[in-house]
Amino acid sequence: MSAPIMAPAIDARGIRRVYSAKPEPITALDGIDLEVRPGEFFGLLGPNGAGKTTLIKILTTLLLPSAGTARVFGFDIENETKKIRRIMNMVSGGEQSGYGILTVREQLWMFGQFYGLGTREAWARVDELIEAVGLGEQRLQRVSALSTGQRQKMNFARGLLNDPWILFLDEPTLGLDVAAARQVRELVTSWQASVPGRTVLLTTHYMAEADELCERIAIVDRGRVLAIGSPAELKQRVQRESIFRIELDRLDGGASALARVPGVVSATVAATDAATSGGRQAVEVNLVLEDDGALGGVVAALASLGSRILALRKSEPTLEEVFVELVGRGFDDEETDGRGAGGDGAAVVGTGGRGRSHESGVPGPEDLE
Numbered sequence: 001m002s003a004p005i006m007a008p009a010i011d012a013r014g015i016r017r018v019y020s021a022k023p024e025p026i027t028a029l030d031g032i033d034l035e036v037r038p039g040e041f042f043g044l045l046g047p048n049g050a051g052k053t054t055l056i057k058i059l060t061t062l063l064l065p066s067a068g069t070a071r072v073f074g075f076d077i078e079n080e081t082k083k084i085r086r087i088m089n090m091v092s093g094g095e096q097s098g099y100g101i102l103t104v105r106e107q108l109w110m111f112g113q114f115y116g117l118g119t120r121e122a123w124a125r126v127d128e129l130i131e132a133v134g135l136g137e138q139r140l141q142r143v144s145a146l147s148t149g150q151r152q153k154m155n156f157a158r159g160l161l162n163d164p165w166i167l168f169l170d171e172p173t174l175g176l177d178v179a180a181a182r183q184v185r186e187l188v189t190s191w192q193a194s195v196p197g198r199t200v201l202l203t204t205h206y207m208a209e210a211d212e213l214c215e216r217i218a219i220v221d222r223g224r225v226l227a228i229g230s231p232a233e234l235k236q237r238v239q240r241e242s243i244f245r246i247e248l249d250r251l252d253g254g255a256s257a258l259a260r261v262p263g264v265v266s267a268t269v270a271a272t273d274a275a276t277s278g279g280r281q282a283v284e285v286n287l288v289l290e291d292d293g294a295l296g297g298v299v300a301a302l303a304s305l306g307s308r309i310l311a312l313r314k315s316e317p318t319l320e321e322v323f324v325e326l327v328g329r330g331f332d333d334e335e336t337d338g339r340g341a342g343g344d345g346a347a348v349v350g351t352g353g354r355g356r357s358h359e360s361g362v363p364g365p366e367d368l369e
């Protein structure tokens with residue numbers, strides 16, 4: 001049965017969750033309002049301890065909220081848990097589910113029994129999913145002999161066994177190498193896109209992953225939603241000026257000739273590089289404009305200076321800059337000293353204390369990869 005498209009996939013209101021802990025209770029969620037549409041690929045983006053897993057546990061009926069209400073496809077998380085469990089599934093990163101001595105095929109069949117599939121139906125579905133997640137070669141291998149990435153693909157097959165309307169993914173690419181993470185992302189996007197109404201709620205602290213996959217993102221920190229929007233909308237919040245990088249064959253008179261053009265906030269020569277354009281001499285200029293409209297004046301000025309434009313690229317801010325703007329610190333920054341922990345991996349959020357790129361130079365599109 002495919003997902004209905006009338007009721008919101010998720011409708012959470014005023015969700016609070018306080019854990020009793022020593023020396024004092026911990027408020028993991030502090031009033032979360034969230035509406036996710038059927039068919040949406042929605043992301044919860046936030047640093048460690050933000051409350052992402054707690055919210056997922058509540059929506060998947062594993063944990064009760066201290067206050068607030070939530071419905072999943074119209075079903076109440078407190079009173080209709082059985083109905084919710086039938087239409088949802090969850091896959092977490094670093095999941096150790098399964099019995100090592102079973103083969104992949106046996107393991108998945110057993111889960112099929114948990115989900116109430118008939119014997120024959122379960123075998124057919126298991127074999128179909130094993131192929132779909134690319135575990136054909138490992139189907140008769142013991143679960144204990146799977147690599148981390150292979151195990152995560154098996155977890156995905158498990159997560160799709162009951163043909164859920166909504167899939168909750170809690171850091172699904174945690175610990176995977178670049179290739180395995182990409183395969184997992186492709187699996188999820190193709191599963192989601194193939195039937196209208198299929199919905200995904202993904203948590204991640206990988207900025208690039210959220211940016212690439214999610215139609216809308218809620219940025220969460222300390223149990224609160226700080227902002228919700230599409231990646232482009234969120235970035236627009238910090239994009240007050242338009243930033244361009246122009247590559248020219250020459251620039252007589254230097255950048256100051258451009259800085260005088262109306263609407264130009266600043267113009268600086270970034271590099272003069274012989275290798276930039278196939279061995280030709282080229283000049284790269286960073287331009288900060290009040291808005292895109294000022295570009296026309298720049299192009300006219302360049303023409304009158306006799307400069308030819310070899311390349312023109314607009315720079316976008318990153319989601320990390322949005323986060324820094326919202327909470328005044330980076331993802332990996334210690335809250336107390338505000339200093340960065342330093343970038344320790346290409347994809348991980350936060351190069352710590354880098355500040356907005358408006359101040360530290362123009363970010364290239366590579367910042368988004």
Ligand SMILES: Nc1ncnc2c1ncn2[C@@H]1O[C@H](COP(=O)(O)OP(=O)(O)OP(=O)(O)O)[C@@H](O)[C@H]1O
Pocket residue numbers: 019020021026027028046047048049050051052053054055205
């Ligand atoms: N069982 C628990 N008992 C007490 N406190 C808890 C418990 N589970 C989570 N917390 C606390 O609640 C807060 C939110 O934790 P949660 O696991 O939801 O964050 P998260 O956003 O998933 O973080 P991460 O990115 O590290 O997975 C944290 O401060 C955490 O210490």
Ligand SMILES: [Mg+2]
Pocket residue numbers: 052053054170
């Ligand atoms: Mg978590």
